[in-house]
Amino acid sequence: MRIGMIGIGRMGMPMAQHLMKAGHELIAYNRTREKAASLSGRVTTAASPAEAARDVDALLTMLADDRAVEAMVLGEAGEPGVLSALRRGAIHISCSTISVGLARRLAAAHAAAEHGYVSAPVFGRPEAAQAQKLWVVAAGSSALLDRCQPIFEAVGQGVFRVGDDPAMANAVKLAGNFTIAAMLETLGEAFAFIRKAGVDPQELLAVLNTALYRSPIYENYGRLIADGRYEPAGFALRLGLKDVRLALEASDAVAAPMPLASLLHDHLLSQVARGRGEADWAAVAEVSARNAGL
């Protein structure tokens, strides 16, 4: 396929390489041009977003947040977005972790323009993207998802089709990230307690990993918190706060109270207030330590 791709960052770069490796032709755009230019293979560097959207079968976007996606796709300050550059019948595959609300507005706008729209956020860090080990959570009409399947397979190790309404994929992604933040808070409280009880945190870590969870994600984050090592950030705390905000916003919209998400919000926000927004989001554990006088 001929694929436009906007957002060639830490996630987008390896995804782009895998798409080319799978035989697709790429037109890549990034705000800082050098990144797009450093791609190697069957790729054209687009001078503008619109150029990356024109005459492609599918446009894949991988951007930081709602604001970036909205401005890029729907336009801002009177400037039209790339939506207006897509030809009829093209599909926009939105891989960013965005709000359920924006996914709905995108779906509507693309439908009005006779484009396809699919939400396909991914689970996995940049290293997973490099290793083609992402998990794609996709939602949209079956016909569209079928057409996107080769793209999903090129970038990830598996695809979950979670519903007909594209926004459902965003809801699942936000729910998933919420569970990780909840795990971080859980570990933060458990470790602060255990330290004040005089126990070596490494002992609790061993028990959790061996006797209870046997889960890579617990192992990774448990180690960070037991060691109190929050730099460099694998995933910045301020981005984790953003995702928890989106989960709260989405659950508010469907009237499903999430008191634990509220607690996570308040603790992550406190860390931002105290200048820890750029630390790894596991640093939410510092709140529990601070509250215990550690």
Next chain:
Amino acid sequence: MRIGMIGIGRMGMPMAQHLMKAGHELIAYNRTREKAASLSGRVTTAASPAEAARDVDALLTMLADDRAVEAMVLGEAGEPGVLSALRRGAIHISCSTISVGLARRLAAAHAAAEHGYVSAPVFGRPEAAQAQKLWVVAAGSSALLDRCQPIFEAVGQGVFRVGDDPAMANAVKLAGNFTIAAMLETLGEAFAFIRKAGVDPQELLAVLNTALYRSPIYENYGRLIADGRYEPAGFALRLGLKDVRLALEASDAVAAPMPLASLLHDHLLSQVARGRGEADWAAVAEVSARNAGL
């Protein structure tokens, strides 16, 4: 060794069998005599708790809660406890999930009587006990733990020595159970949200298991919550509430606030208030569903 054992229930029964299989001699006591009598092997059924404590090298107790352990060991209503029947130098190995405070009182009382005392709560359900797959979390002096090692090895697949002070093992056990309760609340909120967002819970379940946790404990509990199947109880909700209470009490005593544990307490308590204390503790998820109007 000659081992007294008090508490031949769903956990104690298989532990007792494994102890005999490892070559130990058992004197077993249970409140309802039939259970102790059903043990087969090198075992004597004790007519009274004191009989199970007299002339043994080690006394192992596996009882329901603080009240049961305290009454049994320290006595109640003027009746002396089994402490007074133990000979000098004998070790009491307390396997029950009890409070940090009671562990401290037991340690002090046994020290005064020149007994050894070790806290050794276990992780694992009755099936794990049967399969000799428990994990033992032990604390106490090294010399005592060394002496107990054959016993730990007989009942479990591994031992964690977490400190010199016996109460530390209880703190670790409570911290561990707290993390499981936190996982249940997390899943409860995530599933309530996702259901109201119109997504099939099984889709989220698959994502969590495959893309995120790959953890048997998440799989088991995730399935219960996605299916809303809380009977029969693997672990009764009222016992889970008890453990969260003990974690709150212990963290209060060392001044380590645990707001998530407070949230768990309030939700578990609400379930007890509404008659759900005998359901599996995964039924804490019903609180999130109810609050969402599901």
Next chain:
Amino acid sequence: MRIGMIGIGRMGMPMAQHLMKAGHELIAYNRTREKAASLSGRVTTAASPAEAARDVDALLTMLADDRAVEAMVLGEAGEPGVLSALRRGAIHISCSTISVGLARRLAAAHAAAEHGYVSAPVFGRPEAAQAQKLWVVAAGSSALLDRCQPIFEAVGQGVFRVGDDPAMANAVKLAGNFTIAAMLETLGEAFAFIRKAGVDPQELLAVLNTALYRSPIYENYGRLIADGRYEPAGFALRLGLKDVRLALEASDAVAAPMPLASLLHDHLLSQVARGRGEADWAAVAEVSARNAGL
């Protein structure tokens, strides 16, 4: 002064009458025309919002929420808002309980158009408005507030000038409403506890009123909750939820975590999820009762 007024509802109607009584000339607009037409005195009924904004010294808006104010003032769906009808030098006095963010956008838009802008939300229910007993919380430049002073005095019994930045008045209004919601939750929990402890709620009510608060607002709401009487609504729960949302949004924007506001949000949202959005917001107390199995 010649005053345009948009929003002649339960609050706006008595405010309008007081303005005329104080000698001002009114041009009144309401979406349902009959309401504006029922005003008596020195008043013209405007056929359109723009008509109420043209050639006035001050335009006062009293509308339901952000959406209504934004659409009315800044326009929507391509239609211009009343901002474009105001002459240079006129003042827009926004009395609605709106978000800090919208207040900022309004201030900027009016400044660009060389209008004055003042936020002046009020405390008090419709009966207080009728009795000229509102309290006005105003913010904006001193010069503008001086010009508005006669208007504030006409509608209320007192004015608080809380800052130069108009949005500060909205922050204070939201903080005030947050404290009331917090009082409702407090009373809800206290009464649920006391009822389960077997105590007559009226006894606690008497103690709170006589021995502790001696506050009309406690008396009113305490009575509603002790009696469980939530209809008819003095202030609808869904509007209370809206205000708590705005407080959370504003405190999030300045990085000030408000865990109690989060709790209020979750409980109010649960009531909306269960169909109680039109009850008085004191019905948040039903959440505590329900969680206690009452």
Next chain:
Amino acid sequence: MRIGMIGIGRMGMPMAQHLMKAGHELIAYNRTREKAASLSGRVTTAASPAEAARDVDALLTMLADDRAVEAMVLGEAGEPGVLSALRRGAIHISCSTISVGLARRLAAAHAAAEHGYVSAPVFGRPEAAQAQKLWVVAAGSSALLDRCQPIFEAVGQGVFRVGDDPAMANAVKLAGNFTIAAMLETLGEAFAFIRKAGVDPQELLAVLNTALYRSPIYENYGRLIADGRYEPAGFALRLGLKDVRLALEASDAVAAPMPLASLLHDHLLSQVARGRGEADWAAVAEVSARNAGL
């Protein structure tokens, strides 16, 4: 009446003086003898607690907490308590803020000894005690309360009879103190938010006092928090934490979840962890300030 009184501290001292002024004869005991000795009037200083309990019509106790009351009345470490010194038919009036559970145990122990027992905790600070302005919350059998009425009237400005079961008075006292702690948290969050929004805290204070609450207790505490003045303590934070703990314990026992009380517990506990236990309990507001990075 001939009244024994144990606990001649900041509260007990003025209460004792008022009892004598009302014509009662006093036998006073205090751990530090000088305090009891400084009483003037128709008073005997008792050399031991038992002496203050022997041959009196009523024994009034006003002590710090559960531990002090339990040890004094029921005895400890093998020493008998004053219960054993009371004659048949005498009444024990317990004015301390103690747990519902201890009140129950006291009631049972006194009933077994054929004494009367009444719980009569009071609302009011030492200055109120001096001015005879306490409010007495009493519970017990009507006959006993009738006999105690002259005592209640001597020390306070009013009595609330809240039930037949003595423990009900303790529940009401704890519920009342919970509402005050909740008000402190509310103000703490509101002021932290408003300060970060750039508003002068005194402005919010004025609005709350004038436009909303008009309540002396809000005025007093609002001023402390707006000014950040927490020393000297009117009521020490660690005692406030104790009372919130008792409220949580009592509500747990009747299965009435109180999430706001849980939040208060966690914030007060954090202050104790950080060395602020001796500050006024209004200093719980420092938690909100700290979390906001102030």
